Amino acid sequence: MGTTPAPVSPINSGDTAWVLTSAALVLAMTAPGLALFYGGMVRRKNVLSMLMQCFMCLSIVSVLWVVYGYSLAFGHSKGFWVPYIGGFDWAMLRGMDPTPMNVNTDYAPTIPHQAYMIFQCMFAVITPALVIGSFAERVKFSAWVWFTVLWLTFAYCPIAHMVWASDGLAGHNWGALDFAGGTVVHMNAGIAGLATALYLGKRIGTDKPGMHNVPFVMIGASLLWFGWFGFNAGSAVESHDGLATSAFVVTNTATAAAAISWAACEWIFAGAPTLVGACSGAVAGLVAITPASGFVNVGGSLWIGLLVSVFCYCMVAFVKPKLGYDDTLDAFGVHYIGGLWGALATGLFAVKAINSAGSGVFDGNPGQFMIQVKACLLTTVYTFTVTLIICFIIDKTIGMRASAEDEVIGIDLSQHHERAYTILD
């Protein structure tokens, strides 16, 4: 009498350990990385608003993600909707119990399904948090909560599905490459930021970042660099065949090159290299290498890093002042422009030798560049439109912008009844 042998679990402990660690690293990117990076850049009276929005973004999105967000982004819908959005098949993590055989063979066949889910959760957390830089210092907290909930549901989840899902429009059907979120996270957040900045208008009395605590900016940028290894190298969702390591290496290289490049731009055009500039360059480099991190070699990463700072510096230092919109902390100037360059550069520099799934123009695949352009256009137009609609709905119901008195007193005191720094003792 023969018995069927018990199935062997596909779960690899090294892969799982790395992905869970990466999820924690990406959490650190939002809180306190981005929180301090943005917090240091606003005026003293608004620092808590940046910290609070990052912290609550982590909290709110974490809950929504397990309830319906993961399912909406990576699950399955029917018929017409399939390429555009997921379904509710995995709502409340139904069907995702932690048993030895329960893996998601489409995305991460060697780790528990929930590990992939919680890793993706942290991407969903940081994306709306990036947008807060554009409307800093002038938004009501209640309006911000609604913005985050609606934007996650109607902008992030559809784009994540279209670019990353195994039946998604841009990723699967068109063949667009986005290893860790250049399109899904950075271009997405950046164009949303521009939409909110244009809708809300300028702050009262200023059009520059307050820069009240530059050491915070550096601490935040360093935590972002540290955590981003989880963002990029973790997106390999494995640690046993070298791709995660390669992504780690090119991430570090591109970021370093970008920091140097921005400092050089400042030295040449503005007279002296600044710490804020070097940190901004590093962040721009991190943004640009994100979509390319699992597809390019170290040569490509150097080009990506060196050039992203030139593009973003020109945007922030020359174009933005001329056009006069108040994208307060440059979510558009750094995340959109950096993400756009990264997405297009992926189409140029991707090599099969690094990842058989991706081949770019310089690797003998000239069509990849136009595919990247298509995906960028899709994200830009879709999210810009949806974001404007969300702003309009919130503004006409509860009002989006803080009152003039509240803005002058400061968001911290007016929205949170809290002061960041004691004054007399």
Added chain:
Amino acid sequence: MKLVIAIVQPYKLEDVKQELYAANVNLITVSEVLGHGRQVGVDEYYRGVKETGNLLRKVQLEIAVNEDFVEPTIKAIIKGARTGKIGDGKIFVLDLPRCIRIRTGEEGSKAIG
């Protein structure tokens, strides 16, 4: 000689400075202060317990001027700082018996500016 003390909204400081420079008043001292007039502050809460805050940040300028500069200085400050809302600030004009330039030891109107 007079000492003009002005308390203005912090976000109007830049405008006030530009108006003063335009009126040829170039020597000023600026400090951060707390206070309130009729503009109401905000109570602060920490873990559910109310602390009375209520003091707002303001900026104080001190400008020593010769007699003929008093009115232009006042006009410039008002032009830069006025928004029409409660909280615009106040100007005080004090008598200034002596003024000395440390570098050269000059006294009086010459030392003022």
